[in-house]
Amino acid sequence: MARKKEILKLTGVNKCFGSIIVAKNINLAVISNQLHALIGPNGAGKTTLIKMISGELKPDEGVIMLLDRKVDHLSEIARVHLGCIRSFQVSSIIGSMTVFENVLLAVKQKRNILKMLFRKFQSNFSESNFVYQILNQLSLESIEKKIASNLSHGDKRKLELAMALAMGPKTLLLDEPFAGLDQAESSKLIQLLLSIKKNIPILLIEHDMRAVFALADKISVLNEGEIIESGSVEKIRRSKLVQNAYLGDDL
Numbered sequence: 120m121a122r123k124k125e126i127l128k129l130t131g132v133n134k135c136f137g138s139i140i141v142a143k144n145i146n147l148a149v150i151s152n153q154l155h156a157l158i159g160p161n162g163a164g165k166t167t168l169i170k171m172i173s174g175e176l177k178p179d180e181g182v183i184m185l186l187d188r189k190v191d192h193l194s195e196i197a198r199v200h201l202g203c204i205r206s207f208q209v210s211s212i213i214g215s216m217t218v219f220e221n222v223l224l225a226v227k228q229k230r231n232i233l234k235m236l237f238r239k240f241q242s243n244f245s246e247s248n249f250v251y252q253i254l255n256q257l258s259l260e261s262i263e264k265k266i267a268s269n270l271s272h273g274d275k276r277k278l279e280l281a282m283a284l285a286m287g288p289k290t291l292l293l294d295e296p297f298a299g300l301d302q303a304e305s306s307k308l309i310q311l312l313l314s315i316k317k318n319i320p321i322l323l324i325e326h327d328m329r330a331v332f333a334l335a336d337k338i339s340v341l342n343e344g345e346i347i348e349s350g351s352v353e354k355i356r357r358s359k360l361v362q363n364a365y366l367g368d369d370l
């Protein structure tokens with residue numbers, strides 16, 4: 120089996136909003152072929168952490184590494200180019216466009232970034248073929264001509280994932296992709312993420328504990344900006360600290 124590698128690594132990350140501490144000495148790694156779930160109560164600082172990884176927010180202190188490279192000084196765009204791709208807690212789909220067009224737009228965004236960073240960037244790369252490849256992977260090809268706003272909730276989530284994959288991720292940052300899905304849609308998304316994580320390591324923020332327990336190789340629990348527990352699904356299920364802070368009846 121291939122050696123495990125830290126694709127994304129946070130060391131000693133701190134962040135305050137005024138008097139609120141939203142990140143307190145965060146140490147966390149996302150490993151190749153693994154899904155690392157970040158759970159915790161509302162307002163714990165989960166989305167803020169993803170914003171710091173993607174470059175939307177600056178930590179007050181600490182180091183963020185992507186593929187052994189320090190990215191703290193890099194813009195959001197430069198981090199996307201390196202493969203740090205985030206899907207939003209709030210949807211990024213353009214409702215008036217078709218499924219195909221939305222994914223094509225994501226491919227073009229990535230290529231425009233490359234053009235901006237490297238003026239001489241050229242390629243024979245076939246955008247349409249790449250889009251179809253992704254649509255096939257996510258079983259979206261039969262609805263490629265559908266207008267995105269008419270999609271079911273589950274298909275919208277799949278489309279968001281397709282758009283993230285179109286950006287060529289080295290790691291995926293997913294913020295509550297299971298929110299609002301029914302049981303059947305949620306089961307399909309679990310299967311999809313199980314197959315995606317084999318190639319692309321994932322940092323998953325999620326409140327849906329059925330999904331977290333089915334998918335996670337490692338779980339970190341954030342409470343008031345602090346990781347209060349970290350480990351395997353079994354360890355987290357058993358943890359009294361986690362039960363008190365967050366899980367309660369979900370176990």
Ligand SMILES: Nc1ncnc2c1ncn2[C@@H]1O[C@H](COP(=O)(O)OP(=O)(O)OP(=O)(O)O)[C@@H](O)[C@H]1O
Pocket residue numbers: 136139141159160161162163164165166167168
């Ligand atoms: N730009 C900001 N300025 C000031 N406070 C903020 C800002 N963004 C977030 N906060 C506060 O920081 C805390 C953490 O917010 P964050 O959105 O990271 O929580 P979360 O864990 O993602 O919660 P949820 O599960 O509800 O999505 C909250 O108290 C929030 O109100």
Ligand SMILES: [Mg+2]
Pocket residue numbers: 165166167208294
């Ligand atoms: Mg959030």
